[in-house]
Amino acid sequence: MKATARANPWEAGTxxxxxxxxxxxxxxxxxxxxxxxxxxVSSATAGVTPSAxxxxxxxxxxxxxxxxxxxxxxxxxPTCPISCMAYVSANNVFAINTASNTVAATIGVxxxxxxxxxxxxxxxxxxxxxxxxxxxxxxxxxxxxxTVVTGSQPAFVAITxxxxxxxxxxVVSNSxxxINTASNxxxxxxxxxVNPNFVAISPNGSLAYVSNYADVNxxxINTASNAITAxxxxxxxxxxxxxxxxxxxxxxxRPGANxxxxxxxxxxxxxxxxxxxxxxxxVTLxxxxxxxxxxxxNSNNVSVINTALNSVxxxxxxxTxxxxxxxTxxxxxxxxxxxxxxxxxxxxxVSNTVAATLAVGTNPFFVSxTxxxxxxxxxxxxxxxxxxxxxxxxxxxxxIAVGSCPQIVAFKP
Numbered sequence: 001m002k003a004t005a006r007a008n009p010w011e012a013g014t015x016x017x018x019x020x021x022x023x024x025x026x027x028x029x030x031x032x033x034x035x036x037x038x039x040x041v042s043s044a045t046a047g048v049t050p051s052a053x054x055x056x057x058x059x060x061x062x063x064x065x066x067x068x069x070x071x072x073x074x075x076x077x078p079t080c081p082i083s084c085m086a087y088v089s090a091n092n093v094f095a096i097n098t099a100s101n102t103v104a105a106t107i108g109v110x111x112x113x114x115x116x117x118x119x120x121x122x123x124x125x126x127x128x129x130x131x132x133x134x135x136x137x138x139x140x141x142x143x144x145x146x147t148v149v150t151g152s153q154p155a156f157v158a159i160t161x162x163x164x165x166x167x168x169x170x171v172v173s174n175s176x177x178x179i180n181t182a183s184n185x186x187x188x189x190x191x192x193x194v195n196p197n198f199v200a201i202s203p204n205g206s207l208a209y210v211s212n213y214a215d216v217n218x219x220x221i222n223t224a225s226n227a228i229t230a231x232x233x234x235x236x237x238x239x240x241x242x243x244x245x246x247x248x249x250x251x252x253x254r255p256g257a258n259x260x261x262x263x264x265x266x267x268x269x270x271x272x273x274x275x276x277x278x279x280x281x282x283v284t285l286x287x288x289x290x291x292x293x294x295x296x297x298n299s300n301n302v303s304v305i306n307t308a309l310n311s312v313x314x315x316x317x318x319x320t321x322x323x324x325x326x327x328t329x330x331x332x333x334x335x336x337x338x339x340x341x342x343x344x345x346x347x348x349x350v351s352n353t354v355a356a357t358l359a360v361g362t363n364p365f366f367v368s369x370t371x372x373x374x375x376x377x378x379x380x381x382x383x384x385x386x387x388x389x390x391x392x393x394x395x396x397x398x399x400i401a402v403g404s405c406p407q408i409v410a411f412k413p
Contacts, residue, residue, distance in 0.1 A: 086377075086409075093126065093135075094402055095142045101388065101398045105142040109135045113155045114408050118163040118181060121412040125166050125179075127154035134168055134177075136184055139412055146184035150177040156198050160205040160223060167208050167221075169196035176210055176219075178226055188226040192219040198240040202265065203247045209263075211238040211252055218252055220268055230268035234261045239281045244289040244307065251292060253280040260294055260303075262310055272310035276303040284325040284334070286349065293334050293347075295322035302336055302345075304352055314352040318345045324366050328373045328391065335376050335389075337364040344378055344387075346394060356394045360387040368409035379406035 086096040093112065095105035111130030117123070117139065124137040127150070134154060136146040151170025154177065158167045165187065166179040176199060178188040193212025200209045201223070208221040211234075218238055220230040237256040244251070249271060250263040260283060262272040277296025280303070284293045292305040295318065302322060304314040319338025322345070327334045333355065336345040344367060346356040361380025364387070369376050375397070376389040386406055388398040 092403060093124075093137065096400060096402075101400050107135075107137055107142055107144060109144075112407075114157055115410055116157045116159055116166070117410050117412045118159050118166075119161060120163060123181065124410075124412075125157045125159065125181075127157050127168055129153045129155060129171075132170075134166070134179060148177075148179050148184055148186060150186075151175045151189065158199045158201050158208070160201050161203065162205055165223065167199045167201065167210075167223075169199050169210055171195050171197065171213075174212075176208070176221065190219075190221055190226055190228065192221075192228075193217055193231070200241045200243045200250065202243050203245060207265065209241045209243060209250050211241040213237060213239055218250070218263065232263055232268050232270070234263075234270070240283070242283050242285060244285055245287065246289055249307065251283045251285070253283050253294060255279045255281045255297075258296075260292070260305065262307075274303075274305055274310055274312065276312070277301050277315065282324055284327060286327050286331045286334075287329055288331060291349065293325040293327065295325050295336055297321050297323065297339075300338075302334075302347065304349075316345075316347055316352060316354060318354075319343050319357065323364075326367045326369045326376065328369050329371060330373060333391065335367045335369065335378075337367040337378055339363050339365060339381075342380075342382075344376070344389065358389060358394060358396065360389075360396065361385045361399065365406075366408050368411070371411055377409045379409060381405045381407070 084098040086098045093107040093109050094103050097104045109126050110128040112126045113129050115124055115126045124139055126135040128135060132150055132152050134148045134150055135144055138145045150168050151173030153171040154168045155171050156169050164181060166181055168177040174194055176190045176192055177186055180187040192210045193215035195214035196210045197213040198211045206223055208223055210219040216233055216236050218232045218234055219228055222229045234252055235254055235257060237254050238252045239255050242251050248265055250265055252261040258276055258278050260274040260276050264271040276294045277299035279298040280294045280296050289307055292307055294303040300318055300320055302316045302318050303312050306313045318336045319341030321340040322336045322338050324337050325334050332349055334347040334349050342362055344358045344360055345354055348355040360378050362382030364378045365381045366379040373391055378387040384402055384404050386400045386402055387396055390397045
């Protein structure tokens with residue numbers, strides 16, 4: 001499996017979620033989140049610019065093992081309508097009814113590495129590394145409505161807040177493909193650094209930040225002109241990138257240096273370098289941006305960072321090889337997927353203590369909270385399943401069989 005993250009990614013919508021799964025070899029996958037980063041370089045030329053100005057059939061329910069009696073509270077929103085669906089892929093995309101946790105449809109794709117839903121929830125975008133393309137799925141009919149050719153090995157997709165454009169980094173082509181979502185045609189191809197892994201869009205949609213993993217920088221793209229406005233030197237191996245909710249700062253983990261780089265988005269300069277634990281690859285910001293949570297895979301803990309001070313205020317023990325953190329919409333609890341201990345750590349973000357540890361499937365990789373805060377979805381790569389956790393009771397309420405190596409969960413707003 002290759003890394004997927006998800007700007008935040010990791011970001012929740014409301015009704016529907018997508019899970020991308022990638023079959024590697026004969027239905028197996030690696031549990032390392034490190035992307036394959038070939039050094040081949042191909043040039044891409046900036047083209048026409050967009051006018052954007054804003055940014056399974058279920059298995060029996062598993063029993064959770066809880067090491068603490070603390071129970072996180074959930075927020076409340078209207079119940080999910082009958083059209084609730086989720087999407088899981090393993091060289092196919094499986095549409096799951098989230099009310100019944102059963103497979104409703106199977107949609108053909110090719111080696112998906114990530115999935116994102118546009119802001120109004122009408123379409124899902126799946127980058128296919130195997131065919132160097134993006135599949136566009138109509139979430140109303142679960143039908144493929146377009147296949148857009150990209151550069152080589154597209155690994156991620158980020159959609160502008162107004163839904164007008166999708167930005168796709170191409171790991172081997174060293175470029176970003178910009179897709180006009182109204183016409184599903186390529187609006188621009190922008191040359192960036194070597195092996196771009198991730199892209200994050202600023203909250204107002206004006207800028208796109210691209211982390212170039214095999215390079216020493218982050219590329220900043222003006223989304224109105226698709227011109228590069230800055231190249232921020234971060235040092236080697238910037239893995240992923242996330243932008244804070246107010247757009248003032250971007251956060252870039254460097255796993256080789258065990259630091260989190262903070263970029264001032266106004267000046268496109270380094271505002272801080274924060275020492276974390278060992279092998280940080282992803283960062284998740286709380287809903288108001290006051291705290292950032294960095295899972296450290298080799299030190300088996302999570303660094304909690306006060307973003308006003310740019311300093312670590314707590315280091316919390318997690319399970320073995322923590323990968324991804326997801327925070328509830330009210331900011332009260334954070335959930336950490338621990339890949340090698342096969343469990344999820346629940347953190348009380350008010351007291352910065354571990355509230356519970358829940359057993360899930362084998363090799364959990366990605367974790368995401370529903371927009372109403374009621375449930376957490378965990379992809380289990382070694383078990384080819386998705387675990388559903390109730391945040392009210394801190395128990396597993398469903399285990400859904402999916403294709404091999406499930407990766408990403410994204411919710412339909």
